[in-house]
Amino acid sequence: MGAIVNITTKSGTNQFHGGAFYFGRNDALNATDYFNNLNKIKKDKLRRNDFGYDIGGPIKKDKLFFFFSEEWNANFVALPCANVPTVGGKGRRFF
Numbered sequence: 001m002g003a004i005v006n007i008t009t010k011s012g013t014n015q016f017h018g019g020a021f022y023f024g025r026n027d028a029l030n031a032t033d034y035f036n037n038l039n040k041i042k043k044d045k046l047r048r049n050d051f052g053y054d055i056g057g058p059i060k061k062d063k064l065f066f067f068f069s070e071e072w073n074a075n076f077v078a079l080p081c082a083n084v085p086t087v088g089g090k091g092r093r094f095f
């Protein structure tokens with residue numbers, strides 16, 4: 001298991017600044033795998049939406065500043081199907 005750490009620093013300013021962002025991923029824009037095409041298997045559904053905003057500005061001129069940021073994620077991932085072994089397979093009789 002791993003982690004991603006993102007640290008950003010901004011110097012203070014005597015003006016208010018802000019921004020908004022959106023990153024989207026949709027299965028409609030993804031190519032279908034070669035082997036899925038060969039076996040006529042449909043693509044898995046995958047939709048990821050990351051969006052948020054940030055704002056910063058002065059509290060006391062040239063002395064004290066603030067910065068605030070917020071982010072949200074909305075995901076939809078289709079669960080793949082699983083193969084269930086037969087009774088013979090459970091008993092390690094494969095032929």
